[in-house]
Amino acid sequence: MLEIRGLRKSFGNQVVLDGVDLSVKKGDVTAILGPSGSGKTTLLRCINFLEQADGGTMELDGRVWNLGHVSRREAMEFRRHTGFVFQDYNLFLNKTALENVTEGLIIGRKMPRAKAEDIGRQALEKVGLSDRCGYYPSQLSGGQKQRVAIARAVAANPEIILFDEPTSALDPELTGEVLAVMRRLASEGMTMVVVTHEMGFARNVSSQVIFMEHGKIVEQADSETFFEHPKEERTKEFLQLNRRGWEGGE
């Protein structure tokens, strides 16, 4: 459903993404792994037009975007079919948990308030926070904030949700609750692209894994093949270094 071809991005004369091709099928959970600075986050941000790519094309369900040249309206059109979850949550600080979920529905999509609040409550219930509707972000823990952010992404009924290191800002004891929510989404058939350092999640939840380095995709395979029979030397090395993170499950 999502096809990216030849995505290129440089900051100044530093090449961050060097012709990335990516293909995601409906219901896929794609984990993007790679060392810091490999371009994972930039890839995700270019997909959602938070960064303007230098070139490449993207197709989502038959609609095509020219990544290097996109108008505000085209970017908005894409975003209305996708959700995005940030590393540091980016909840609206002046809005309650429920308002965070409904804001985009009521203001961005012109949905009637009552209907939006219904959807908002359901989304918060799904992430286990129905008792936190009226709380402001500052009154929530990191894990709760990230779950509200996931509820916000889910509420718009997106075709695909992009996650940018959703557990990297969390204390280890809080990552579990967020990963549990993501695992549940995956089991319900949500299409997800997840930039992550959680090897356990990549191993056990994702259906395909992409390993990136220096702005290029080194290896792309289904999750089992990737972990059990990696082809590239560099992948083997990376898995060896991170062995503790994925062996023996989460």
Next chain:
Amino acid sequence: MTESRILTLLVDSFWDILLPGLTVTIPLTVISFALALVIAVAAALVQFAKVPVWRTVARFYIWVVRGTPLLVQLFVVFYGLPRVGILIEAFPAAVLVFSVNEGAYCAETIRAALEAVPAGQMEAGQCVGMSYLQIMRRIVLPQAMRIAFPPLSNSLIAMVKDTSLAANITVTEMFMVTQRIVARTYEPLLLYLEVGAVYLLFCTVLTKVQHMVETRMNTVVEKGR
């Protein structure tokens, strides 16, 4: 001068001074500051959003207004402009000058506050399908105004006192009334101290209000991530 005469003079003049305070100084401050905020938000927004031409206009406006004395601006508008056929009565002239002057300072306060709102707030708004203007109006500006509130209160308090300069362009506000009483009674020390005390009273009330509002904003905690 006997003590009873001092007391009588202070009590008699108190109402004479307070009345123009309530009917001129305060309306002048409130109207001017409200207009100043409108100007300031506009001037801050065009800079923050990097609107071509308008941001240059805003920079030029702030540069000129902040770089010239308030008293000079009052004289130019009230005594100077009639030479080119623009006659503005004293009170409206004062409102015009005070709002344009204060707008420049508040614009900088609000611009800084807008820049202090984390960039992720804008990105999150884009990702849930909101337009730039919707995000500004509903997410970024409310947070910026919260940040800007203490320094804006500061500006308002400063403005209460600055309105005394309007006496120079024949606005019969508190200070001008006091000057007239002094001319009649020859008691400059007492009366100028008294009018100073009334300004102090006004500013004390404003300070209290500022603290109350800040406390209320902090109970609805919206700080941090």
